[in-house]
Amino acid sequence: MKTRSMALALAACALSASAQQAPAPQERGPVAADALLHAQQVHYPTPYGAMDAAEVKAVLDRVFGYLDQVTPAEVIDQRTGAPIADLSKPDPNAVLKPGDFRLTSYEWGVTYTGMLAAGAATGDRHYTDYAIQRHQLLSRLTKTYLPLVQADREHAAAPIKSFLNPHALDDAGALCHSFLKAKLAGSSVDYGQMIPICADFVTKKEYRLKDGTLARGGPDGHGGVKMRPLPDTLWLDDLFMGVPTIAYLGKVTGDARYYDDAARQVLQFSKRMFNPRLGIYMHGYVEGLRDHPELHWARANGWAVMAMVEVLEVLPKDHKDYGAVLEQLRAHVKGLASYQTKDGFWHQLIDRPDTYEETSATAIYAYAIARAVNRGYVDAQAYGPMANLAWNAVASKVGSNGRIDGICVGTGMAFDPAFYAYRPTSVKAAHGYGPTLLAGAEIIAMNRKFKFGLNDSALMYQGVRD
Template sequence: PDLKPMIDTCSDWVANKQFRLDDGTMARKRPQEVSLWADDMYMSIPALAEMGRLTGKRKHFDDAVNNVIGMSSRMFNPQLGLYTHGWHANHPDAPRFYWARANGWAVLAMSDLLDVLPKDHPGYPRVLAQLRASIKGIAELQSGSGLWHQMIDRNDSYLETSASAIFTYVIAHAVNQGWIPATTYGSIAQAGWAGLSTRITAQGQVEGTCVGTTLAGDMVYYYHRPTSADALHGYGPALLAGAEIIKLVTNPAFEVQHKVRTYHYLPKGGQTDYREHH
């Protein structure tokens, strides 16, 4: 109750004053006159979802679903299963850059929405389908370390922590919620945590997080964004990921089986015979 004035002020801005496209999709007036940022899925959709939960007004859920659809229709590449960082109304065919953390904000926004969106809402199946398509695209690009690259589709860009943490959380959460199958995605989430844990120091610092990044018009900018343990984008997602992995490995809905490979090297005919036992 003591926060109601602040909630009302912020809610009024989000619902009624933020600049939007004609179809209600929230937009910005920078860097070009009419631009969409995938980051803004997280800046807007969870707020609308929580407004719906707080007030019980369906119009806020409708608005949240509409923004998932509006932003995805312009920024999601269904062939790649990825979101471009941004879209410009005056240059819709501009080059697309698939920045990892922008994809993280997108899937986190949809995950947070599904947590509170009534299951009988007509937009629920569409949001769930969009989240599943995005998770599939992201999962296919996980590196062998369990982490994901700064430019998610470019394996010569550096491995980045904050996006990896968001992906790990969202995939683990989706498994725990039953939105995606544990047999397919459970090990992907666990591999994400294995990689992420290498970035957390004994002092609790989260290393390797890309600093704040604007919507840019060239690939070189993204490749050379510095990382820092002082970049706060990595801390919340790392905590979320760790907590959700604990839930996953203790989830009574399924059993986590640990595969152990033992290799025996047996000389045979002058050559080494490799036998793998599970």
């Protein structure tokens, strides 16, 4: 929705740019009727301009208010609902207090990372504390329940068992990424047990193809093969679910083998799944299959582009594959740019305008493109305006209560368009909240670093701020 303050800010932007409009005609005499048509007021369904930091923060504050209310950081007795204050002793009836979202899902790993970014961008400790307080709770529960789970993985009861006994990258990777980022930022939480759980699963236990590429559909432990949904399947999602964690392990430990693995994953996924002609990725790939019907799901492309900016954040610039990863990011950003809609969004299937405009992917692209601009991976002149438009589109979906509309629910992999086109959307789909926090934080940083204003009615780059 377009707030009154945002409208005033954009109007001020337009007035301040009046000196940069088209030059006055040089002919003498009465002005022709068509002379000023280019300056007519335009109705943009998505507000057109660059939000200032206060406007962005107002959007993020609404999101924070909702999430803080509906994700209690508390353990209760599942029989009585009574709070359990002493977490030093295991209790078979202990569960996390239910809320709208789970505190240990991969989506909430992204949300913790988004909260950390929002805190850094705005200077507001409420965001940072949200992530740190929940990390602290998970750390305390890990100390208490990990020995039980390790002793009996099948029957042990624990409030965060999916994390303590991960079965898929979704259980560990994005959470670990948030732990590693918080640790590098100076968090006082003891991550000494939690990070090894994630690192061990992501780097040693998750199934891989023969060349080391992270995959799904490996042995099921009973002599068969997991059908996820087919044997030896790559999901583009897994570029984010595992690879940033691998790269950040390199940063935290100093072990260059993690960097090698992270870069190799980006390049091997891209070799199989990136369409250089279209500039976007297919969602699913099955090793050994002759033909791959290409379905270019928006959020999966978001996970891919976000994975690349996260890997480049820590990959040493003198690494042998740094240049290749950077060029892959640039190719993807260029491809994505060509599919942005007139209202700032991207479609559920990126290259299918007959599918709906989807919010979580748009938020991820706003974040990743703004981050690429801020780090100098891509030109601010070319991509800053579209990042601002994407952010304004996302902001228009944030209600006054902080809930976000237009988020596709959890989605598997398919080889037909109907599956993706008819996936429902819901304000309870957790996938859009972390990306919105990340996008807002990065847009604040971008517009603080660079100036974007109206020039001859178009939003354009106007230089580096003093």
